[in-house]
Amino acid sequence: MSVLVVVECDGGEVKKSSLEVASYASQVAQMLGTTATAVAVGEATEANLAKLGEQGIGKVLYDSEPRLKDFVNGAYTKLIAAAAQQEDAKVIVLANSNIGAAVGSRLSIRLEASLATNVVELPKTDGGKFVVKRGAFSGKAFADVELESDRKIIAVKKNSIEALHEDGKTAPVESFSAQLTDADFADAPKEVIMQDQAGGVLLPEADLVVSGGRGMKGPENWNLIEDLAKALGAATACSKPVSDVDWRPHHEHVGQTGITVSPNLYIACGISGAIQHLAGVNSSKVIVVINKDPEAPFFKAADYGIVGDVFDVLPKLTEAVKQLN
Amino acid sequence: MKFLVCISNVPDTTTKITFTPDNKEFNKAGVQFVINPWDEYALTRAIELKEAQGGGTVTVLNVGEADTEPNIRKALAIGADDAIRVNAHPKDAFFVAKQIAAIAKDGGYDVILMGKESIDYNGFQVHGMVGELLGIPTVAPAMKLDMNGNTATLEREIEGGKEIVEVNTPFVASCQQPMCEPRIPNMRGIMTARTKPLKVVEPTADAPRTEVDHFALPPAKQGVKLIPAENAGELIKLLRNEAKVI
Ligand SMILES: Cc1cc2nc3c(=O)[nH]c(=O)nc-3n(C[C@H](O)[C@H](O)[C@H](O)COP(=O)(O)OP(=O)(O)OC[C@H]3O[C@@H](n4cnc5c(N)ncnc54)[C@H](O)[C@@H]3O)c2cc1C
Numbered sequence: 001m002s003v004l005v006v007v008e009c010d011g012g013e014v015k016k017s018s019l020e021v022a023s024y025a026s027q028v029a030q031m032l033g034t035t036a037t038a039v040a041v042g043e044a045t046e047a048n049l050a051k052l053g054e055q056g057i058g059k060v061l062y063d064s065e066p067r068l069k070d071f072v073n074g075a076y077t078k079l080i081a082a083a084a085q086q087e088d089a090k091v092i093v094l095a096n097s098n099i100g101a102a103v104g105s106r107l108s109i110r111l112e113a114s115l116a117t118n119v120v121e122l123p124k125t126d127g128g129k130f131v132v133k134r135g136a137f138s139g140k141a142f143a144d145v146e147l148e149s150d151r152k153i154i155a156v157k158k159n160s161i162e163a164l165h166e167d168g169k170t171a172p173v174e175s176f177s178a179q180l181t182d183a184d185f186a187d188a189p190k191e192v193i194m195q196d197q198a199g200g201v202l203l204p205e206a207d208l209v210v211s212g213g214r215g216m217k218g219p220e221n222w223n224l225i226e227d228l229a230k231a232l233g234a235a236t237a238c239s240k241p242v243s244d245v246d247w248r249p250h251h252e253h254v255g256q257t258g259i260t261v262s263p264n265l266y267i268a269c270g271i272s273g274a275i276q277h278l279a280g281v282n283s284s285k286v287i288v289v290i291n292k293d294p295e296a297p298f299f300k301a302a303d304y305g306i307v308g309d310v311f312d313v314l315p316k317l318t319e320a321v322k323q324l325n
Numbered sequence: 326m327k328f329l330v331c332i333s334n335v336p337d338t339t340t341k342i343t344f345t346p347d348n349k350e351f352n353k354a355g356v357q358f359v360i361n362p363w364d365e366y367a368l369t370r371a372i373e374l375k376e377a378q379g380g381g382t383v384t385v386l387n388v389g390e391a392d393t394e395p396n397i398r399k400a401l402a403i404g405a406d407d408a409i410r411v412n413a414h415p416k417d418a419f420f421v422a423k424q425i426a427a428i429a430k431d432g433g434y435d436v437i438l439m440g441k442e443s444i445d446y447n448g449f450q451v452h453g454m455v456g457e458l459l460g461i462p463t464v465a466p467a468m469k470l471d472m473n474g475n476t477a478t479l480e481r482e483i484e485g486g487k488e489i490v491e492v493n494t495p496f497v498a499s500c501q502q503p504m505c506e507p508r509i510p511n512m513r514g515i516m517t518a519r520t521k522p523l524k525v526v527e528p529t530a531d532a533p534r535t536e537v538d539h540f541a542l543p544p545a546k547q548g549v550k551l552i553p554a555e556n557a558g559e560l561i562k563l564l565r566n567e568a569k570v571i
Contacts, residue, residue: 071483073453073463098483102465105453108419114534115418118447131538137351138444140342144538187462189481189488202485208571232571250468250503251482256338256444257362257502265570276338279444282543286568288560289549299549304563308554320558324565 003029003036004089006080007052007060008099009044016163016205017095019055021156023164025093026056027122028154032091037061039083039176041076041099043069046173053169061086061176067185070192071099075184077106082178084111089151096155097204104155114147120160120283138256138279158204159262159285195251203252206235208265209284211254213239213277215270215291215310219247224314225269231321237261239271255280270310273298290314326381326472326494328371329434331425331451332364332400333415333443334393348539351445360396363440365403365507366500371438372404373505374472382406384432388415388424394523402510402518413528418446422454423531429459435494436477441466441501452499462492465499 005025007018014022022038029036035058040049049060061083068075080103084092092107094100096118108115120142121133129146132154136143147154195202203209210229212222222236229236236252243253254261256279266284270291271277278301281287289302292309299305306313336342337357345352360368368385375381385400387393388411397408411424429437442449449465456463468487469480479498481488510518552560564571 071488077457098466098481101449102453102463105418105450106457106463108450108534109422109454109457115450116535117449129538136446136540137336137342138338138447140542141344142541142543143446144541146536146538147534148536149534187464187490187492189490191489192483192486193489194486204484253502265564265568279338286564286570288564301546302549303546303568304560305549305551306554306557306560307551308557313554313557316557317561320561321571323558324561324571 001032001090002034002087003032003091003093004084004087005036005038005057005093006095006100006103007038007040008095008097009040009042009048012043012045012048014044014048014052015095017097017158019163020158020161021093021095022052022055022057024122024156024161025091026164028091028093031123031125037083037087037089038171039080041068041079049173050170053171054166055164056166057171060171060173062173063176063178065177065180067188070189072185072188073102073106074187075180076103077110078180078184079178081107081110083176092151092153094153094155096157100155104153108153111151111153112149113151113153114149115153116145116147117155119154119156122161123154135283139260139282140279157262159207159264195249200229201233201235203235203237203261204259206261207263208232208234209237209261209263210234210267210269211237211239211271212242212248212269213271214241216242221311222248224310228267228314228318228321231318231325234265239277268298269314271298272296273301326375326378326436327432327434328375328381328383329386329429329432329437330364330368330371330383330400330405331386331437331439332368332396333361334358334387334389334396335361335443335445338362338444342542344540348541349537351540358393358396360399361440361443363442363444363501365440366502366504367438367440368400368403368405369507370470370500370505371436372508374470378472384409384434386411386425386428388413388421388528390414397523398518399510401521401523402514403508404514407522407524409524409526411528412525417533417535418448418450419454419535420531420533422451422458424528425451425455426458427529428526429455435475437495437497439499441499452497456497459495459497461495461497463497463499464490464492466501467498468501468504470498470500470504
């Protein structure tokens with residue numbers, strides 16, 4: 001019996017969200033009196049995978065098949081299922097990412113497992129039950145859910161678990177082959193188009209986010225958002241109407257019908273704080289709101305606020321960050 | 326081509342969430358239910374593709390009790406041809422996926438569409454489960470869907486970018502914006518929806534694999550600390566020294 005964790009890699013590095021899920025898995029393993037094994041997907045280096053020892057991982061399985069560099073649902077599912085069988089994994093942990101959700105849902109059928117996504121805490125195992133807490137109702141509530149099958153699959157929401165760091169600890173990296181065939185790559189992408197990051201930070205992985213709404217008045221003013229984001233090392237985001245009228249690209253749209261973020265810091269500039277917007281951001285650790293209307297609903301969900309004009313306040317904040325560094 | 330569009334019945338996005346006294350269930354009292362906003366993308370795109378092909382059918386499917394029928398009728402008013410309701414409380418994602426797979430197998434659908442996730446349970450699970458149960462590919466979440474004969478070209482969102490994926494029918498896709506502009510019913514649609522077929526079938530015997538122990542609301546915020554605009558730089562110091570996030 002063991003715990004298996006799927007770690008996503010990109011450009012040779014293990015993604016930050018995967019360091020969190022690896023830490024989650026090793027703590028679950030400890031609770032169950034067993035060890036955690038990682039199976040890596042994406043483009044990884046052996047040296048970086050070995051460093052997963054710092055998150056408490058006992059060993060790492062890696063299939064160097066080059067076509068696994070990009071996400072392929074069929075192949076990834078087969079690879080992880082094979083690793084789960086080999087390791088007799090009773091618990092499988094993934095990131096609650098687009099990859100994690102796509103693979104986790106298929107795996108739950110193949111491995112006859114109970115599946116919980118959007119999980120925010122370590123499981124509770126009192127009284128022989130296995131219960132996880134997950135976000136529900138678009139961030140407006142939580143549900144404690146019992147996973148009843150013998151096997152359990154858990155997709156962990158980003159930034160809900162602190163990554164462990166036992167400096168210098170390494171894990172052995174073993175080569176692993178799921179004997180993938182051409183048929184497993186039938187749904188391989190024809191093309192992968194990455195956003196132009198231009199030195200910026202990717203929103204889904206970001207710890208700090210600066211976001212703009214209709215109060216920014218037009219795309220020509222986004223340099224104010226970008227300057228502050230750059231000074232902080234933050235990603236940029238926006239409200240729905242802003243992406244609807246193409247002031248900003250769709251992938252920056254956060255909220256109920258956009259992406260959900262849970263960074264350490266979310267700075268909302270000229271955003272009213274409609275309930276559908278809050279749904280995408282209200283699990284952020286600290287929320288700052290800058291709005292000229294003291295009655296803006298966002299202030300009720302905020303930790304810090306400035307009642308003021310974004311065109312006046314944003315340059316001051318950027319300047320203050322620069323002085324701090 | 327036969328399209329199957331799965332819709333769920335969810336509380337309106339502005340709903341204040343509360344639970345029954347034992348915290349086991351969502352409190353439906355006084356709540357307005359709508360078609361899950363993500364499912365509206367799936368529905369409208371299926372109708373658009375059917376129109377472009379000049380033939381075929383769009384069937385909507387809901388796993389739910391009789392109180393979901395107003396929203397099923399709404400989907401028919403938007404332009405679906407017929408509907409199926411599996412008469413059961415949607416106990417969990419696995420249970421729902423089993424129902425959808427059973428209907429899909431029987432009906433021989435070419436394209437099975439649904440929203441990315443439901444805004445109540447936020448599972449983002451059903452698409453993959455259905456695909457795996459039927460042994461067909463899933464593309465999730467899809468931002469764009471075009472058909473050319475039996476081949477579909479989709480844009481799939483990945484963290485930090487997108488993939489262009491090609492699959493042949495039958496397949497499952499979970500949909501999100503900016504796939505299309507969701508349609509709203511017009512008067513003619515509402516009139517014709519009344520007489521479109523809505524078939525009610527009983528569920529399969531499958532048991533769910535998860536059970537809600539209880540729901541809870543997030544802890545309330547402490548209240549906002551306001552910093553005067555003249556002194557905006559002070560905020561940055563607080564974020565470093567007090568909140569310790571930068
Ligand atoms: C089904 C559904 C789903 C939705 N999903 C989403 C979603 O996912 N994400 C989302 O964001 N929205 C979503 N919405 C829309 C949402 O209801 C709001 O309309 C939207 O969030 C408002 O965007 P905003 O705050 O940028 O604009 P507004 O509501 O117009 O607010 C602009 C704010 O800027 C302030 N302001 C103006 N000028 C200045 C200035 N110079 N300095 C400082 N402040 C200024 C104003 O006081 C105001 O509070 C959804 C709506 C529905 C019905």
